[in-house]
Amino acid sequence: MKSVDAGNMTKAAEQLHVSQTALGLQIRNLETMLGVELLVRHSRGISMTDAGRLLYERGVEIMRLVDEARRDVSAFSKSSQQVVSMGLTPSTIRMLGADFLVSAHSELPGISLRVVEELSFILIDLLMRDEIDIALAYDASENTSALRMPLMEERLFFITAPGAPFPEGPVPFNEVIASNLALPGDRDNVWHAVHRAARNSTLPVNIRFSIQSLEMIKTLVEQGHATSIVPYGVVKQKIEEGKIVAHPIENPELGRTLYLIETPGRLSVTRDAKLKLFIDRLVDTLAERLGDGARVIGRCSEP
Template sequence: MNLEQLRGFAEVALTGHFTRAAEQLHLAQPSLSRQIATLERDLGVELFHRVRGNVALTSAGERLLPLARRMLADAETARNEMAELAGLQRGRIRLGATPTLCTSLVADVLAEFHERHPGIDIEVMERGSRSLIAALMEGALDLALIVTSVAHGEARAVLDREPILSERLVVVSAANRLDPFPRSDSSQAVTLAELARVPQIAFPENYDLRVAMDTAYRAAGLTPRVAVEGVEMDAALRFAERGIGVAVVPAMVAVDRPKLRSTPLAGAELTRTVSLARRSDMAPTHASAALQAMTREVADRLSAADSATATLVRRVGAVAGSARSGA
């Protein structure tokens, strides 16, 4: 019995079909059939009922499946730990990030990280901060970039949380249309009252940013004019470019978008903090520690005095120890 046989057995059990399993494993179907036949012969039992091309586990197969999956998981853990000993030549990081961070900070971080460490595979989960925290606690992620804002405060899950950036929110509008907020000083911030009177592009209700804005409007006793509701970030930016309405986005998202005019949103409370989070009971691997260092490096550049985001993004010092964080 070897790992390739167990991997083939587990894939056939998952797909219920030899041909589909062979495709997933990038094997010829006869080769996979021989692997399973050899495994059955070595174990002295039949693992599958075979009926007209479809297969189902026998009672012996059902007993073997959880053991096989455990053995394959242990083998993957062994590979990862040995890769750690080999340094940063190979390995894997499971990174979580919010949608707005994926289109800004994360894109810059991953581009540079891949150049320095091309052998490290990165699996990205794009979710809201609450879902990312849950994934961290379940062990489905090694590291996550989460946000805290006016909408959601401190967390319920115990994590090691390192705030790295404080980011203002900005209002984006079509650069080729009249400014919806005309004023003599283009750097003057837009108030919530001014914003509420202009047609807006609103994100889905479960978006962290949408929750933050709804909370701010309620606190100010305002009801915004909504032109379009429920769109994701890419669509919101495109709609704003076409003049359908304005959108409130994090400052980093609006950088390098010549078709959009960007105006700061007034109110010290309308900012968000970007934090690196991981489980406090799990030591970071060499690869994830390197990714954290790269994230801090990019954050330093984004907040540098000569950067395009200098007035809207501020570097936040590291917080030692575990903190309660959430979104």
């Protein structure tokens, strides 16, 4: 039930590309056919009755079994390749480079890996719309129809232009948020990490530029017009070129968690043992290249 996942009829109708009236009529017809009420409508949206939850859970299981049967039957054809769509963030792709795609070709026989690069919240939206199979995304909130497995914790860094009035080494959090920050919008995981820490310390966050473009943020920082808070992978090349300086943040440190995210209807994808091992090696490589700024906390290939 898309209406359950979306939380209200309007969003569900938009996702299904039908009118809200038509969707409501379909649900009422289903309730009439089954002789039970499935959804309760209230001012905050909709919620499931016990009968609705049972139907939802059985429907998810049926979808999973159909998807698994399709994949298993297709495996009998030696010439067929299973296409797996994997969502990755820009910082992850920058750190891994093209190496992981070359490895996927040799390590995943029978699987054609399709990579989609987007910010974490966009990847989660794509996953919920069944446009990708799995995603490696950061700080995904709990969702009734998405499953999360934490794989890696990663530190965030304060970045400035060379010569900015900040000493080398760690910078206290209160000085970081008092600077002229350029940050993405409020759906971004970095924005949430900054504001969570600021709420705990009751300090205001000075956002000079709100920009949903990492390239523009890097340009503003490089030119000395702003500072920012980013994962190391976003600015690795600029740091190596001496165009940006990265400072650890202290009191408190800021970080984010990388999750493997999937939906119940796609569970058969990550049941593939070789794909599990490949994802684990991908995360190991990512953590190794991030150095002291990251650590592995979970593995797909272990029960």
